[in-house]
Amino acid sequence: MSDSKNGLLGLGSHGPAVADVRTRLVALRGSGLPELEHLAEDGVDAQQFDAGLERAVRAFQQHKGLIVDGVVGVETFAAIDGARWSLGDRILLHTPGHLQRGEDVVALQERLNTLGFGAGRVDGRFGAATERAVRAFQRAYGLSGDGSVGPETLRAFDDLKRSVSGGSATVLRERERVRRSGHNLSGRTVVLDPGHGAANPGATAHGLVEAEVVMDLARRIEGRLTAIGVSVVYTRTEHTSPSEEERAALANAAGADVVLSLHCDSHDAADASGVATFFFGRDRKTSWSAVGEHLADLVQREIVARTDLANCRSHGRSWTLLQQTTMPAVRIEAGYLSHPADASRLASPAFRDTLAEAVLVSLQRLYLGDDDTATTGVLRLGDLRAYLAAHG
Ligand SMILES: [Zn+2]
Structure with a gap:
């Protein structure tokens, strides 16, 4: 030959x-x-x-x-x-027409996928999908988000690796990375996703319609967010009912920092009740949003501490909206409309305000990196602002 x-x-x-x-x-x-x-x-x-x-x-x-x-x-x-390249040997970036290839790209893609930032097939080529995943990772961890993998981004991976191998996944410390991006929610973009919509009202029971309850809850959260300088993007209006794919695409196009999907539950069993929060998680090793899990834990914690809704905990799921969004996303199932006591709580505007307040504080905690559980449920937004003024 x-x-x-x-x-x-x-x-x-x-x-x-x-x-x-x-x-x-x-x-x-x-x-x-x-x-x-x-x-x-x-x-x-x-x-x-x-x-x-x-x-x-x-x-x-x-x-x-x-x-x-x-x-x-x-x-x-x-x-x-x-094969000679190990992650960190060179700066990786997307160069159309001449894709970088190597074992370092394989390692990068595996890490991105592990963290829930879909880099797609692990093929060792730094293409457009890998670049998108890098940008999403950088945004989620408060880095500059230029899509190239240099020392700063590699340090973020290393910090995460330590935190993942260092203990329980529920006490991940990658929020320290988020924290370094600044304490303030101000300037961020939050996508509010009231579930269902005009053509698909969701659960209906005890005179309540899920699509209406969660839209009202979204408005209450929006009011608090915009008051502190957060941009809010809705996935739907009162008159539309987009698909889950459309909602995810909108959140991605908006370059949101966080997605909050709002639902209420319903069940044939009349005694089913309580609040649960969901994040993207299918396989802890390969498909898992650590930040999503942390935010879900915070939301769940704050709601349970402030209300008497039963604690149905936070759970990883691979539902479309959670899976297809490139930023941390959580879905809150705030009570069962089919449960008489939950329904009467949800019918109350004051109760919805309490839920909105809990969501706000959990978001602020995500960026504060505050793990002081002693104040869970008693901290109000005013307290947080005072804390920020003192420590910011
Ligand atoms: Zn629903």
Whole structure:
């Protein structure tokens, strides 16, 4: 096989290109491929594509999920070339027309996916989807969000890695990263997603209509948000009922910092009652929003502390809106309309105000990084502003 005619190197090829492949594979010793340890450098013609080199190429192809033919073509060469990069060796960024490839990109994509920032298929190519996921990650952690992966972004990953391996996932410390982005909610964008809509009212019971209750709740949250300088984007009006996909797309297009989806529950079992909060989480290792989980815990905590709704806790789910949004998103199921006591609570404007206040404080806590559980449920927004004035 000729090493110059069509760019393919295989058994019998000879020349400097073969020596180059051999050198590159030898350099990958210690990377977990035992076959490479036996690849000879001494006592062989380095420029000769011999049986030993072919064995090493096949083992490498097997390891990388390439077609195992023992021939070094464009794909295999790119994989050998990319294998030398570890995350942090170079700055990664999207360069259309000449995509960066390598093991460092694989590691990056795996980390993004693990954290719930969908980088798509782990293919080791820094394409548009990977760049979008990097930007979403950077925004969520208060970084500049330029889409390139340099020292600052890598430090954020390292901090997270420590926090993830350091203990329970429910006490993740990545909010310290969020905290460094500033204590204030002011200047941020929150998407309010009142569930259901005109064509699809959701649960109806005890004279209450879910679509109306959650829109009213959204208005009360909006009033508090806009008062402290937060931009609010709604996923629907009183007259529309967009799909979950449309709501997620709108939140992504708005570049929101957080999505709050508001629902009430309903159940045939008359004694079902209480509040639950959901975040994106399907598999803790690969599909999990750590910030979403933290926000869900905060929301749940604040609501339970301020009301007498039963605590149905926070849970990871892969529902469309939670999965397709690129920023932390939580869905609050605030009480059961089918439960007489929950329904009578939800009918009260004062109760809805309390819910809105709880949501606001949990958002502020997310950015405050405050873990002082002693004040849960008693802290009012005024107290938080005083705290910020003293510590900001
Ligand atoms: Zn609903």
